[in-house]
Amino acid sequence: MLIVYTPDGGEPERYDARSLRVSETAIAARTVDRTWPDLKNNLTEDLEAMRVVAWVIAKRSQPTLRYGDFDPGIEELTVRLDKDEVTRWAEATASFAWMEPDATPETVAAAMRVIPPSADDREHAEAVVERLAAERPKDETPSQPKSTGPSETPAS
Template sequence: MIIVHTPEDGSPVERFDCRSIRTSEASVITSLVTDDLTWQQVKDRLHEDDPDVLRVIAYVIKKRSQPSLRINDFDPPVDALKTKLDRREIETWADLAAEKVATFDGPPEVMELSLSPILDAADDVDHAKAMLQKVLAGKSPAAPAAPPAPASPTTEESTSSEPSTSGSSPTSSTSTDEPSTT
């Protein structure tokens, strides 16, 4: 899960990767939200976009790069903090969506429309689009095997398990997760 902070003053957008939270930070987060919450309850409230939880988690991660920051100095408007799905969460979604696609008995346009909200929920929209297209094409791991489509004259797809020797950039399947910007 990524918390995206869009400051009102036009400052650069900040992204806080919730996967980077340390155990000691989780303790601080639970005590700053309220002393009677467990870490699991905090995570549940994160998924519900609870403004207190979003603020405290963003604050704790932001404090890494700004040690003198105080909680009262970080009080963005409620709408300035949003959660987005990270790349791994999109891939998990794709596995589940592929199961749904495999049993769907309607027009492909309807299926695409029902799955397209993932694009709004994703932090990396390009990755989400690629995963959505794989799911719809039946190429996601959970999808049933489909016969390979013939290659067009302008695009070739390698079926070799050997590393590519081309000078092109790596694809999203070989890219690594990007760290938090703060």
């Protein structure tokens, strides 16, 4: 998961939340008086969680950066999925979508429509969605009702 900080008029800065070290999670949690699991579980919606994680990572290259001095605007922080996360999410979604008996490439693509806007690399995400929706995987054929043998209706 990438936290993207785009300062007003500046170039986007990407902070990979998965790169945090244990000591950094402790610093982040202590700084905002929350637990690391709470911060981690709320990264996609909680600006304070995004801010503190980005700040901890930014401190690697700017050791004197104070938390109070790192205060992005509310429109300057967002969370995006990296390529691996996009691929895993799309593969899981497509796998489930193809299990539907009436699944088509269009319905499978529709099931994955929320993925490209969430991706850091939208072109990559669109290519993954297109590839996974293109054809039904060989091992994902829709289930057919199993025959129970000839009908047992009484003879008249």
